[in-house]
Amino acid sequence: MKVLSVITVFMLLVACGSSPSPVLPPVALTPLENKIKITRLWKFTAGEGVGEQFLKLKPVIKRNTGYVADYKGYIRAFNIKTKDKIWDKHLNTPVSGGLTYANGKLILGSSKGEVIVLRAKDGEILWRSQLSSEILSSPALAKGIVVAKTIDGRVYGLNAKNGKQRWVYDRSVPRLTLRGSSAPIISNDIVITASDSGKLSALILQNGKLLWETTIAVAKGRNELERVIDLDVDPVVYGDVIYTVGYQGRLAAVKIDSGQLIWSRDFSSYSGIYVDAYRVYITDSIGQVWALNRYNGSTLWRQDKLLRRQLTAPEAQDEYIVVGDFDGYIHWLNRENGKLIARYLMNSSFGILSEEESEQENELIYRKWNNILVTPFQSKNMLFSLDRLGNFEAYKIQK
Numbered sequence: 001m002k003v004l005s006v007i008t009v010f011m012l013l014v015a016c017g018s019s020p021s022p023v024l025p026p027v028a029l030t031p032l033e034n035k036i037k038i039t040r041l042w043k044f045t046a047g048e049g050v051g052e053q054f055l056k057l058k059p060v061i062k063r064n065t066g067y068v069a070d071y072k073g074y075i076r077a078f079n080i081k082t083k084d085k086i087w088d089k090h091l092n093t094p095v096s097g098g099l100t101y102a103n104g105k106l107i108l109g110s111s112k113g114e115v116i117v118l119r120a121k122d123g124e125i126l127w128r129s130q131l132s133s134e135i136l137s138s139p140a141l142a143k144g145i146v147v148a149k150t151i152d153g154r155v156y157g158l159n160a161k162n163g164k165q166r167w168v169y170d171r172s173v174p175r176l177t178l179r180g181s182s183a184p185i186i187s188n189d190i191v192i193t194a195s196d197s198g199k200l201s202a203l204i205l206q207n208g209k210l211l212w213e214t215t216i217a218v219a220k221g222r223n224e225l226e227r228v229i230d231l232d233v234d235p236v237v238y239g240d241v242i243y244t245v246g247y248q249g250r251l252a253a254v255k256i257d258s259g260q261l262i263w264s265r266d267f268s269s270y271s272g273i274y275v276d277a278y279r280v281y282i283t284d285s286i287g288q289v290w291a292l293n294r295y296n297g298s299t300l301w302r303q304d305k306l307l308r309r310q311l312t313a314p315e316a317q318d319e320y321i322v323v324g325d326f327d328g329y330i331h332w333l334n335r336e337n338g339k340l341i342a343r344y345l346m347n348s349s350f351g352i353l354s355e356e357e358s359e360q361e362n363e364l365i366y367r368k369w370n371n372i373l374v375t376p377f378q379s380k381n382m383l384f385s386l387d388r389l390g391n392f393e394a395y396k397i398q399k
Contacts, residue, residue: 024307024308025308026287026307026308026309026310026326026327027287027305027306027307027308027309029329029343030305032340032342032343034341034342034343035341035342035399036320036332036341036342036397036398036399037397037398037399038332038342038344038395038396038397039395039396039397039398040344040393040394040395041382041394041395041396042082042083042393042394043083043347043391043392043393043394044078044083044392045389045390045391045392046059046068046069046070046074046076046386046390046391046392047068047069047070047072047074047076047390048070048071048072048074048389048390049070049071049386049387049388049389049390049391050070050071050373050388050390051071051072051388052368053071053096054373055071055096055136055373056373056374056375057069057070057071057095057096057097057098057099057374057386058099058138058374058375058377058386059099059374059384059386059392060099060100060101060106061080061379061380061384062101062120064079064080064081064380065077065078065079065080065086065120066078066079066080066384067099067101067106067120068099068386068390068392069095069098069099069108070095070390071094071095071096072094072095073090073091073092073093073094073095073110074088074089074090074091075088075089075091075099075106075108075118075123076088076089077120077123080379080380080382080384080394083394087122087123088123089118089123091110091116091125093110093112093114093116094110094111094112095108095109095110095111096109096110096111096134096135096136097109097110097135097136097137097138097139097148097181097183098138098139099138100138100139100140100141101120102140102141102142103141103160104119104120104121105117105118105119105120105126105141105160106118106119106120106123107138107139107141107146108138108139109134109135109136109137109138109139109148110134110135111134111135112130112134113130113131113132113133113134113135113150114128114129114130114131114135115128115129115131115135115139115146115148115156115158115163116128117146117160117163127162127163128163129158129163129164129165131148131150131154131156132150132152132154133150133151133152133154134150134151135148135149135150135151135181136151136181137149137181137182137183137184137234138183139183139184140183140184140185140186140191141160141186142186142189142205143189143205143206144159144160144161145157145158145159145160145166145205145206146158146159146160146163147184147186147191147205148184149181149182149183149184149193150181151181153170153171153195153196154168154169154170154171155168155169155171155184155191155193155203155208156168157191157205157206157207157208166206166207166208167207167208168208169193169201169203169208169210171193171195171197171199171201181232182194182232182233182234182235182244183234185234185235185236185237185242186205187237187256188256189204189205189206190202190203190204190205190211190256191203191204191205191208192235192237192242192256193235194216194232194233194235194244194246196232198215198216198246198249199213199214199215199216200213200214200216200235200242200244200252200254200259201213201214202256202259211259212258212259213259214254214259214260214261216244216246216249216250216252216254216264232246232247232270233245233246233269233270233271233272233273233313234272234273236273236274236275237256238275238294240255240256240257241253241254241255241256241262242254242255242256243273243275243280244273245267245269245273245282246267246268246269247268247269247270247285249266249267249268250264250265250266250267251264251265251266251267251269251273251280251282251292251297252264253280253294253297263295263296263297264297265297267282267284268284268285268286269282269283269284269285270285271283271284271285271311271312271313271375272312272313272314272375273313273314274313274314274315274316274321275294276294276316277294278293278294279291279292279293279294279300279335280292280293280294280297281314281316281321282313282314283311283312283313283314283323286307286308287304287306287307287308287309287310287311288302288303288304288306288307289302289303289306289311289314289321289323289333289338290302290303291321291335291338301337301338302338303333303338303339303340305340306323306325306331309325309326309327309329310325310326310371311323311324311325311331312324312325312372312373312374312375312376313375314333314375315375315376315377315378316335316378317332317378317383317397318397319334319335319336320332320333320334320335320341320397321333321334321335321338322376322378322383323375323376324346324372324374324375324376324385325372326367326368326370326371326372327367327370327371328345328346328347328348328370328371328372328387329343329344329345329346329372330343330344330345330346330372330376330383330385330395331343332397342397344395346370346372346385346387346391346393347370347387347391347393368388369388369389370387370388371387371388372385372386372387372388373387373388374386381396382394382395382396383395383396383397
């Protein structure tokens with residue numbers, strides 16, 4: 001199988017200064033007076049982040065405890081109010097998928113194809129299970145079954161007590177794909193999984209049998225790159241509807257019980273979706289943030305002032321939508337109209353560039369080490385953000 005990271009190729013093209021490139025640079029940020037007060041509560045460095053890899057190792061929060069992992073297998077549990085360490089663990093295994101918290105357990109996947117389950121209260125390893133290939137997405141757990149997806153197209157159901165295989169669903173993958181994988185989602189004893197071939201499938205949780213399969217996107221184009229239609233964004237279940245989107249494909253709303261298509265529209269995204277009672281929020285592949293009508297997919301607003309800044313998926317915080325970008329900035333948008341409300345720079349003294357940093361800003365078009373790859377997320381009235389190097393910060397906002 002031949003695998004291509006389109007993001008990596010894109011960054012190599014723009015970083016090559018020895019020859020002209022047709023790729024446009026990121027849109028420069030214009031001065032913005034913050035409409036809300038953003039206060040950083042604490043920060044610490046959680047291991048080594050993801051190094052040079054494009055991994056989305058999202059931390060998880062349960063009650064007042066947070067859990068964060070790096071790509072080398074370092075895991076830390078900490079108090080979210082004080083950032084104090086509760087325990088840490090070195091797995092000595094490269095981590096590529098996770099974390100997931102469920103039923104007092106932490107679950108993650110490795111680049112060597114292992115599913116590893118730890119006891120959340122102290123980090124003790126409960127079991128490890130070897131699968132067929134690398135795991136790039138977060139596993140899921142429900143009703144005593146851990147579900148994990150490998151990059152060779154297989155979805156596994158494992159016994160949550162001991163890791164023994166109960167079932168496997170095999171789906172072939174195209175020769176050329178993005179380096180990424182959507183996570184399996186469990187809802188009402190149904191496993192929802194999206195494939196690199198543009199198909200959305202529903203499996204029975206207990207035995208892995210196929211309930212239905214719906215084609216979301218069809219490959220088009222004259223070469224393999226133009227025909228990439230990966231569904232690498234995690235599907236979102238809201239009520240009885242699944243929302244999914246592909247790269248160079250379509251955004252679609254699908255009935256969870258039957259796979260029937262409710263609506264769809266041409267769209268390209270590798271970042272992600274956020275859904276509330278009325279809207280679908282989505283970041284497209286060129287850096288536009290959209291709000292769409294949840295019931296028919298029509299456009300409500302579109303924000304295009306962050307083009308080509310390699311945005312994360314949107315996340316809601318109160319009446320705002322939040323995204324992170326390649327340069328370490330977090331942006332707050334008005335949820336009703338998409339207007340930019342505020343921004344904050346991670347790993348800085350006061351949330352803005354220092355004079356020295358400003359002078360260095362244009363040395364590279366894309367400064368990889370500032371990347372925010374994981375979507376900033378809200379929990380316990382705080383917003384958390386993690387960058388590529390493992391810098392982890394918590395914020396509160398005041399109107």
